[in-house]
Amino acid sequence: MASTTLQVNEFRLIAKSGNARRGTFATAHGLVETPVFMPVGTQASVKAVDPRLVAETGARMLIANTYHLWLRPGAELVAEQGGLHAFMRWPHAIATDSGGFQAFSLAERVKVSEDGFEFSSHLDGARKKLTPEESMKVQGLLGSDIALQLDICPPGGAADGVLLDAVARTTRWAARCIEAKKPGQALVGIIQGGTNPELRLRHAEELARLPLEGLALGGFSVGEPNADMHRTLAVVVPFVDARRPRYLMGVGTPEDLVKAIGCGVDVFDCVMPTRNARNGQVFTTNGKLVIRNAIYREDKRPLDEQCDCHTCTHGFSRAYIRHLYIAKELLAYELLSIHNLRFYARLTHEARRAIEQDVYDTWAHETLRGWQMGKEIRS
Amino acid sequence: MASTTLQVNEFRLIAKSGNARRGTFATAHGLVETPVFMPVGTQASVKAVDPRLVAETGARMLIANTYHLWLRPGAELVAEQGGLHAFMRWPHAIATDSGGFQAFSLAERVKVSEDGFEFSSHLDGARKKLTPEESMKVQGLLGSDIALQLDICPPGGAADGVLLDAVARTTRWAARCIEAKKPGQALVGIIQGGTNPELRLRHAEELARLPLEGLALGGFSVGEPNADMHRTLAVVVPFVDARRPRYLMGVGTPEDLVKAIGCGVDVFDCVMPTRNARNGQVFTTNGKLVIRNAIYREDKRPLDEQCDCHTCTHGFSRAYIRHLYIAKELLAYELLSIHNLRFYARLTHEARRAIEQDVYDTWAHETLRGWQMGKEIRS
Numbered sequence: 163m164a165s166t167t168l169q170v171n172e173f174r175l176i177a178k179s180g181n182a183r184r185g186t187f188a189t190a191h192g193l194v195e196t197p198v199f200m201p202v203g204t205q206a207s208v209k210a211v212d213p214r215l216v217a218e219t220g221a222r223m224l225i226a227n228t229y230h231l232w233l234r235p236g237a238e239l240v241a242e243q244g245g246l247h248a249f250m251r252w253p254h255a256i257a258t259d260s261g262g263f264q265a266f267s268l269a270e271r272v273k274v275s276e277d278g279f280e281f282s283s284h285l286d287g288a289r290k291k292l293t294p295e296e297s298m299k300v301q302g303l304l305g306s307d308i309a310l311q312l313d314i315c316p317p318g319g320a321a322d323g324v325l326l327d328a329v330a331r332t333t334r335w336a337a338r339c340i341e342a343k344k345p346g347q348a349l350v351g352i353i354q355g356g357t358n359p360e361l362r363l364r365h366a367e368e369l370a371r372l373p374l375e376g377l378a379l380g381g382f383s384v385g386e387p388n389a390d391m392h393r394t395l396a397v398v399v400p401f402v403d404a405r406r407p408r409y410l411m412g413v414g415t416p417e418d419l420v421k422a423i424g425c426g427v428d429v430f431d432c433v434m435p436t437r438n439a440r441n442g443q444v445f446t447t448n449g450k451l452v453i454r455n456a457i458y459r460e461d462k463r464p465l466d467e468q469c470d471c472h473t474c475t476h477g478f479s480r481a482y483i484r485h486l487y488i489a490k491e492l493l494a495y496e497l498l499s500i501h502n503l504r505f506y507a508r509l510t511h512e513a514r515r516a517i518e519q520d521v522y523d524t525w526a527h528e529t530l531r532g533w534q535m536g537k538e539i540r541s
Numbered sequence: 542m543a544s545t546t547l548q549v550n551e552f553r554l555i556a557k558s559g560n561a562r563r564g565t566f567a568t569a570h571g572l573v574e575t576p577v578f579m580p581v582g583t584q585a586s587v588k589a590v591d592p593r594l595v596a597e598t599g600a601r602m603l604i605a606n607t608y609h610l611w612l613r614p615g616a617e618l619v620a621e622q623g624g625l626h627a628f629m630r631w632p633h634a635i636a637t638d639s640g641g642f643q644a645f646s647l648a649e650r651v652k653v654s655e656d657g658f659e660f661s662s663h664l665d666g667a668r669k670k671l672t673p674e675e676s677m678k679v680q681g682l683l684g685s686d687i688a689l690q691l692d693i694c695p696p697g698g699a700a701d702g703v704l705l706d707a708v709a710r711t712t713r714w715a716a717r718c719i720e721a722k723k724p725g726q727a728l729v730g731i732i733q734g735g736t737n738p739e740l741r742l743r744h745a746e747e748l749a750r751l752p753l754e755g756l757a758l759g760g761f762s763v764g765e766p767n768a769d770m771h772r773t774l775a776v777v778v779p780f781v782d783a784r785r786p787r788y789l790m791g792v793g794t795p796e797d798l799v800k801a802i803g804c805g806v807d808v809f810d811c812v813m814p815t816r817n818a819r820n821g822q823v824f825t826t827n828g829k830l831v832i833r834n835a836i837y838r839e840d841k842r843p844l845d846e847q848c849d850c851h852t853c854t855h856g857f858s859r860a861y862i863r864h865l866y867i868a869k870e871l872l873a874y875e876l877l878s879i880h881n882l883r884f885y886a887r888l889t890h891e892a893r894r895a896i897e898q899d900v901y902d903t904w905a906h907e908t909l910r911g912w913q914m915g916k917e918i919r920s
Contacts, residue, residue, distance in 0.1 A: 234868060243839070479622065485584075485614040486585075
């Protein structure tokens with residue numbers, strides 16, 4: 163392992179195991195070891211969890227949503243408060259998305275043009291315009307370490323013509339984002355192209371010619387069959403510029419992570435650990451557990467006997483958490499969210515170890531099989 | 542200060558300042574220094590706050606609700622899990638109420654007789670019967686350090702005839718509770734009598750003849766004018782048996798605590814710090830603060846610059862907490878609850894110091910005046 167110090171925004175590959183990669187990305191807020199999973203802090207909070215406890219799960223980079231924070235409390239206000247890190251008391255790395263996906267999916271009366279998105283805020287109906295330049299300005303004010311370009315993200319199953327237009331416009335917007343971005347902030351381009359490998363590969367090459375600090379795979383997990391995503395990742399990811407971190411946006415299940423890391427993905431984000439926690443779904447080393455199930459009524463065991471999270475090591479039993487969950491006590495959401503976040507952090511930690519030891523495929527196979535057996539044991 | 546070790550359930554007076562008292566009550570789960578405020582953990586959780594952080598506010602005794610826990614998850618289940626302390630991960634003292642107040646106010650189709658309360662559960666309509674014996678059995682199974690007798694609590698402004706009947710039946714039920722209680726568990730009798738000092742004093746004397754470890758003042762803060770409560774407390778509390786801790790149930794505001802401690806009350810409980818937190822009301826050394834107020838939009842200060850709570854010492858600004866509150870982020874409820882609980886814990890801590898130094902009245906006067914001035918400054 164080379165010992166020279168990394169510069170901010172520099173990515174270094176440390177090891178490979180098959181297509182799986184072990185790397186380090188340097189930010190002004192610490193080194194990020196990849197493969198890495200980013201918890202989602204939509205509105206400048208990882209829902210229900212104190213930031214100290216988020217960090218205690220092992221997370222060292224999270225992602226916040228530009229659309230939400232732009233509308234409320236406003237990017238200028240966050241900048242005035244010292245930026246997102248100071249505002250939300252998170253001393254580690256932060257990425258922000260472009261706001262485009264939410265503007266398209268959450269806002270009302272959306273118009274898309276070459277210039278950008280026009281829409282009405284879902285909060286108060288105010289007419290807003292999100293261009294590549296505005297997205298860069300807002301992300302600059304938020305002060306994230308890593309910004310995402312504004313892109314066009316077609317829904318799953320979109321026709322090739324739609325995908326082609328999205329790819330072309332996304333490339334043009336990438337160039338505008340590069341011009342407009344805040345100096346020093348890392349910028350990640352977004353590869354589109356649906357489940358069409360040829361289109362994906364061509365777009366990946368196009369974007370790789372631009373001075374972008376990372377390359378993301380957008381437009382997955384947007385309604386297409388899960389198998390189509392993995393088939394596409396398997397043939398595309400190994401050919402995405404190896405010198406830059408590869409980020410699979412909005413994905414996914416633990417199984418998705420294990421498979422995608424095997425293809426060479428480095429960075430992930432998803433609401434799944436925290437959202438599923440609030441719905442009472444728990445990830446364990448033996449598969450999923452639904453805490454409101456009556457079989458846990460008197461179960462004195464922790465959520466996962468092999469887990470080292472705050473919840474599992476402080477004696478909170480399944481019986482107690484089930485009681486809290488059924489009684490709608492807010493503590494349930496924090497305890498379950500912490501556990502699921504730790505599950506994701508530990509999963510990427512184990513993946514990193516497996517890559518370093520060049521046993522990734524064996525580890526992945528055994529890990530997936532363990533979850534599968536857990537399902538079989540209980541059914 | 543005598544240095545002999547206290548036995549479990551023993552109360553020792555350490556100092557007096559006017560009528561205000563400084564004492565120690567020994568439980569199997571630690572010493573409780575009085576005057577003390579008990580956070581409310583209705584359903585075996587102090588709402589929205591991890592028990593570690595509840596303890597970090599300085600709280601060393603909390604109160605849980607027998608009615609709620611009896612119905613869900615059930616007292617046998619809690620006993621099977623090792624009792625409330627183990628179940629909810631609270632290693633310090635726990636009191637439980639009798640369940641009567643909630644059976645009367647929350648349940649449906651309630652019938653009151655000499656035997657007890659019959660009612661239909663507000664959760665599933667199941668017909669239940671709460672007698673003095675059943676309440677003792679349930680509290681014994683929950684395993685609290687301190688149990689409350691089943692009592693009759695008339696609403697504020699009840700006629701003397703109603704109060705007289707309530708007092709008489711409450712005494713009879715106290716005797717039944719003493720017979721039925723779990724050995725070793727402390728039992729507290731409840732003085733009724735509304736705002737009638739003569740009735741209160743007579744009931745206090747009646748109950749003082751029974752082997753009860755504490756004497757509570759019930760039937761306050763049930764709709765009567767606040768001034769009537771304080772007038773009654775001033776003439777009654779100093780004459781309640783001085784050898785036992787005096788507990789003012791369900792009270793109250795910080796002002797209420799300061800005044801009642803001055804009359805000789807030792808123990809309090811109230812949902813106010815946590816409920817007000819969830820409604821965005823914050824207690825500070827300069828008076829109350831409503832966090833959603835627009836004047837806090839860009840306020841970088843902590844909730845209270847003189848506060849040493851987790852929230853105020855970890856850099857969470859008013860601007861950030863206001864944002865979380867308005868965005869309905871669950872973290873807001875935890876941060877605000879911790880702060881308000883610490884406010885109450887610090888208030889009783891300061892009261893204890895003032896009594897030890899025999900300057901209680903001066904301290905109380907200045908404390909009340911400080912809050913009053915804060916109100917004037919802001920209005």
